[in-house]
Amino acid sequence: DGGITQSPKYLFRKEGQNVTLSCEQNLNHDAMYWYRQDPGQGLRLIYYSQIVNDFQKGDIAEGYSVSREKKESFPLTVTSAQKNPTAFYLCASTEGSVETQYFGPGTRLLVL
Amino acid sequence: GDSVTQMEGPVTLSEEAFLTINCTYTATGYPSLFWYVQYPGEGLQLLLKATKADDKGSNKGFEATYRKETTSFHLEKGSVQVSDSAVYFCALNLMFSGGYNKLIFGAGTRLAVHP
Numbered sequence: 001d002g003g004i005t006q007s008p009k010y011l012f013r014k015e016g017q018n019v020t021l022s023c024e025q026n027l028n029h030d031a032m033y034w035y036r037q038d039p040g041q042g043l044r045l046i047y048y049s050q051i052v053n054d055f056q057k058g059d060i061a062e063g064y065s066v067s068r069e070k071k072e073s074f075p076l077t078v079t080s081a082q083k084n085p086t087a088f089y090l091c092a093s094t095e096g097s098v099e100t101q102y103f104g105p106g107t108r109l110l111v112l
Numbered sequence: 113g114d115s116v117t118q119m120e121g122p123v124t125l126s127e128e129a130f131l132t133i134n135c136t137y138t139a140t141g142y143p144s145l146f147w148y149v150q151y152p153g154e155g156l157q158l159l160l161k162a163t164k165a166d167d168k169g170s171n172k173g174f175e176a177t178y179r180k181e182t183t184s185f186h187l188e189k190g191s192v193q194v195s196d197s198a199v200y201f202c203a204l205n206l207m208f209s210g211g212y213n214k215l216i217f218g219a220g221t222r223l224a225v226h227p
Contacts, residue, residue, distance in 0.1 A: 006155075031212070040219065041219055041220070042116070042217030042218050043201070090155055099144050099161075099207070101158075101215055103157070
């Protein structure tokens, strides 16, 4: 079955530590996105990538970094510069200029 | 700027009641409009969409009509079930040159349906 997988489901970060969230898709989609969801709020765009080896900052990119070395993979690193990282992180993808975004199951990041 | 406003939740209903979740938007031009649903602990799933004025999106008994004159996209269902309990997000899609799409989300409305 085609879809988007995110791992781990839960992730714990210690102070000053960088952590990386995985996002993999086998839908052959060109564009991929990372969103952050806080309780009672909508989703906010962190980074997006339209093609391999290219990515752009979204609305809240500070404290985060990404890479896009392969079409199917778009990992997100939450750096120590992100002072409030506790949130639910969602990865999404779209096919070309098609508008509908498909979402992964999410990773919940907690700070120890 | 472009934005989406949804009615605040939680919305609590008894099974088989009629559901309306209000959604209004502000946007330049005529964006496509979406409803996504999020079940507890999961990602978002597309529920329905409409791409132009007067279009009606429908799926699983849910409906929403793109109303340009009132800039609204209210979600309705005639008879809700306990399994409809979830958070519902209204969103609009902005398209940029080069094929890049950006979704603008509302804050979400939690629906709780009781037997």
